[in-house]
Amino acid sequence: MGIVNIDDDLHDQIRKASAVSCRSINAQAAFWIKIGMLCEMNPTMGFNEIVARELRAAGVEPQAVNVATP
Structure with missing residues (x-):
């Protein structure tokens, strides 16, 4: 494990998405990295x-x- 330095704006986007x-x-x-x-x-x-x-x-089968139609 390590520390990754990222831009403050990207960190803010990660925080919001999380x-x-x-x-x-x-x-x-x-x-996001994976x-x-x-x-x-691919x-x-x-x-x-x-x-x-x-x-x-x-092991999860999607x-x-x-979708019900009105």
């Missing part, structure tokens, strides 16, 4: 594809959501 995502600031930063690394390593995959792949690898 509140929305119900993650700690460190967990939010780690999530997703960014996976995006660079440039033909989209964000949702990468997250779904990671969920499946963790299910489609049925």
